[in-house]
Structure formats: C-alpha cells, structure tokens
Amino acid sequence: PRRMIPDDFFKALVAAEDAKFWRHDGILIDSLLSALESNLKAGRVKFGGSTITMQLAKNLYLDRDKVISRKVQEIALAWVLEQNLSKAEILELYANAVEFAPSTYGISKAAKVYFNKSVGEMSVAESLFLASILPSPTRNFSESFCQARISQGLRRRMQNVATGLSTLSRERDFMKIYATDLENFSFGVNLNGCDRDRSRLSEKTFEGRAKRF
Template identity: 40%
Template sequence: MKVLKRWLLLLLILVAAFMIIDIGRYFLYPNVALLQKDRPGKTAFMEYREETWRQKGIKKKIRNTWVPLSRVSPYVIKAVIIAEDDKFWSHEGFDFAAMQKALEKDIKKKKLLAGGSTISQQLAKNLYLSPSKNPVRKIKEAILTSRLENNLTKRRILEIYLNVVEWGDGSFGIEAAAQSHYGKQASDLNPREAATLASILPNPRRYKSDGTSRYVENQSERIYQIMVRRGIVIPEYDEVIEEGKEENARPGENDHLPKENDGSAPKGQ
C-alpha cells in the first residue's frame, strides 16, 4: 500500500510539473512583440480547421486576405466592438463584469457555453490556442492576453483580430468575409452588412448572413439600432448614400452621349 501511495504521489508531482511547464512557457513564448510590425502567419484556428477537413477527407482551402484597418469600413469596426467587446478601448484585456455574467450563465446551465471574452482574449485564442474550453486553456489565454495588451496598441490588436477571426467555414478575416458574404471589399460594407457580419461572430459556421437565422436577424438589428442611437449611423443619410451607389452601378440613360470636353466630341471654335 505504501509503495502504491508513493507511486501515486510521484505521478501527481510529474503531472503538476508538466502543467506548470506547459502553462509557464506562455510567459515567454511566442514573441508577441513581433506583431507590432509583422503580420501573423497561419493561426492556430486556421490550422485546426485544416486538420478537421483533412480528417473528414474534405478538400478545402483557407480564404484569407490581409487588409489594413484603414481599408475596413468604419461601420464594421463599430459593429464588431458593440457586438463583441463594448469596453474594448477602456479595459486592459479583460472585462471582469462580462466574465462574471458569463460564469453565472454557465453555472446556471451547468455547461461551459457563455462568452464574456474580450477581443484581446479572442485574438490570443485564435492566434495560438485551440477552440477547446477547459481551465488550462483559459489560463494560457489569460497570460497571452496580458502580453498582447502590454506589447501592442489597441488599434493593432483590433487590426489583427479583424484579419484573422473566422467568419464562415474557411473564411478568415473581414476581407474574405466581405467577399464571400456580399461580393464586395471590406471597405465598402454598409451599416446593415456590418451589423450582420458582427452578429455571426459567436458561431460563424452555424450562423448565416442570408436571412435564414432568427438569431442573426435579431442580433444584427440590435447592433444596428445601437449604432443609430450613438450617432454612428444616420438612417436617412445612409439610405441616400446606398441609393447613390446603386444608381452609379447602373448604366445611365445618357451614357452613350459624349461628355463635355472629354475628347470624344469636337470643341466649339
């Protein structure tokens, strides 16, 4: 019996040592400071998705095109922050009030379901960790989140997040999302489209932007109305802009006529 206890104690010590080393390495690795200027390579979530496809025998490729924050519609930036992390600009990586609410929901449902993660936490998870929900992964996520916040500006964190987060099965980043969902560039997304894309972030492979999801419909409307209340969107102005874009996209009635002084018609003497 004593020998068995010794072996069990040794096993526990080894397991504890392994966990300490496994968690502790994230205080030093990876070098997140490189992200100040460098774009991240293939993220852990992208690799996870590719491995899932390989195991299922699915031949697909990751769709991802990097765009600077200056080429992302400001409506997308506002909508995503409203939907995912409304205190993004003021917190230091963690929204403890949101985390408490999420924990209370999990306890009530007896499952690890609710969110509560900030954009910084989501970025840490997407870049370096797996989708699994367990305490060890959350500790690693917390360490990486703190390091990201200490090494990168808020603007840079947001720029990287918008370029790597999953927005559909195989679509990563806002440019790929804009192209796959709406056939346009990220810079051209309007408020309604931005609100819809923001609403599918919690489960991008389940939620669709095609109007078939009641959740997406309700959530996108909520996000849109918040943007209206905050003065981010002025509906009347937005409608005029959209109508103007549609008219410019259609051939005009007088397109066949020569334009004044464009070289296609003789100038007056």
C-alpha cells in the same frame, strides 16, 4: 491594412461583441464572474465573458477545448497582447484572422464571398452583418448560409448592434442608415451558388475560429 476596412465595421464589431473595448485592459472581471456563475448553474463548462482581446488570444494561440486551464491561458495572453499592441492593432488583427465562413478567413475574403465586392465597398448594413455573425457563425448564420438569407433571429441581432452603434456613436443615426441600407441588401453570387449540402454545416467546419499564424 486597417485603412482598407470601413470604420463602420470596427464600430459594429465593438458594439456587437465588446462595448467596453476601448476602456478595459483586455479583461472584464465582472463579465468573467457572470460567465462563471452561468457555467455553475448549467453544470458544465461552456465559458463566455471573453473580450475581443481574449477572443483574439484564443483564436491565434490556443486550441478549442473548453477547459478551465485554457481560459486562464486566454486571460494571460490577452493581458500580454494589450501590453504590446494598440487597440486599433488588436481590432485589425481580429478582423483579418477570424473565420467568417468555412475556409473564409479575414474580412477581405468575407466581403468577396458574401457580397462579391472589395471590403472597402461594403455598406453599413453589410458591415453590421459581418460583425453580427461573429464570434460564432455556426450559431448566428450557418443554417441560412446556402439559402443566402437573413433569419429573423439574425435580423434582430443586427438591429441590436445598430442600436448599440447609435449609442456609441451619437454623431450618426445608425438605425436610420442601417434601415436604408437593408432595403438594398443582397448576397453575392459566390454565396448563392454554394453547395446545398453546406446548409447542414457542422460546428467542426464552421466554428468561427481564426487562422493560426
């Protein structure tokens, strides 16, 4: 249930992935056009420009093929989700469905695997960490998974998310809270004890996809 998940996680998720989440209707035309331009320059289809709602639509209902028709379906499904669900419900669905690590679906299981604690016990830094590895744990954390460490690149991303949080939530100094929490940041025994072979995880097994319902 949403009440069990720290509000700091949802704030971090919005800051990390979709700063305009509360103001759009599921689609950001400017972001899609920018992504299209990047695709054309790259000479291949790699997409981007997805809102949290579009990511939820993709993860719940669509396959992983990077084709234009799938992007069109993603946009249509995102519009339907926005018409039928509240913003809070969309965030809750995303948090409880997305894959945070191999076979680790949803934030409750992620809190147990990464920190060996319940989701309600997570600190601000831990919420920032989980928000920062999305939507692609493959890119953001897989190389450090079995070493149970935060790379410099991921640390910078977490700091950027904390800065975004401070901008979105002016009533709290998230940079200061994050810096304090990070001093006591550690991973749980489940992560430290993982198979070393998993440090070479492939995108096929660690791709941040959501559990299909």
